[in-house]
Amino acid sequence: MNALANENCWEDAYGRGVGKPIHTCRPGQEQNGGLCYPLCKDGYYGVGPVCWQNCPSGFTDTGVDCLKPPSYGRGAGYTSHEECYKDNKKTDCEKWGDLWYPKCKDSFHNVDCCVCSPDCVNGQIDIGVSCQKLTYGRGVGEPLGCSIDEEEQAALCYTPCKQGYNGDGPVCWQYCPQGMHTCGALCTVNADGCTDEVKDVVSNVVGSNKHP
Known part of the structure; x- marks a missing residue:
């Protein structure tokens, strides 16, 4: 255990929940x-x-x-404009073939002689x-994905870690102090101190003592 001497230190950590599936x-x-x-x-x-x-x-x-909406008929037609105009309360009339018919009301158009159909718009x-x-x-x-107030990892959405911490799944790990080297959950004085032996020890310790 000399590799974990007092000059090295453990990173602080806290749980941030299990995460929820991407949803938005x-x-x-x-x-x-x-x-x-x-x-x-x-x-x-x-x-x-x-x-x-x-x-x-x-x-x-x-x-x-x-x-x-339903169409409507405009009658059998008139032989003169005057007769059409008078019978339809002075509605303007138009000629179709040999007969006169009242013009279709606004937003309608005539189909052949006798039917007024709604106009298509837009x-x-x-x-x-x-x-x-x-x-x-x-x-x-x-x-x-995740909402703007969440961060995504491995298709799950988590609450962002507080300042000075980095998220790894459901756990927020504190960054190592300036000048120290990150070795898993351990901060070592230098990179040389992060040997394979130390990595194995750190992995075993973290694996058996997971933060909530």
């Missing part, structure tokens, strides 16, 4: 399917690596499309009864 994403990301992805821009929501456009108010989200593609959403990719995703 970096700021500006969201968790989806066990991975972290960049947040989608306004008006979009994420499903894995794809950002999908939200549906407008009044439309029904069916996944890839937005189902339109660049969505009109496919009849629905509007096809716009999408864009946001990458393949990153693994989960």
Whole structure:
């Protein structure tokens, strides 16, 4: 035991818990399917690596499309503009074929002669009864990590050690004083004092007297 003479000293240590599995994403990301992805821009929501456009108010989200609210009819038509204008409380009229019809109300457009269908908005593609959403990719995703007030070791998250200590799994070990050499859990006067024999002794002592 001469290798552990009085001029050497043991590092102080304390426990910081068993750690918890990685569990969160970096700021500006969201968790989806066990991975972290960049947040989608306004008006979009994420499903894995794809950002999908939200549906407008009044439309029904069916996944890839937005189902339109009901369409409405605009009658059988009139033979003159004047008659159409008068019967529809002075609503402006337009000609389709040989007949006149009241113009569709705001946010609607005519489909052929007689039906007014809701407009698609925000660049969505009109496919009849629905509007096809716009999408864009946001990458393949990153693994989960630790929160900003934790540190990660071996896929576990720990409370950072206090100043002057270094984390090794669930234990925080004090740094050796300036000028001394770290030899496992022992501080030696110089590097020559950290022999294989000393390392074995330190390992055995630490192994049988683990800090909580």
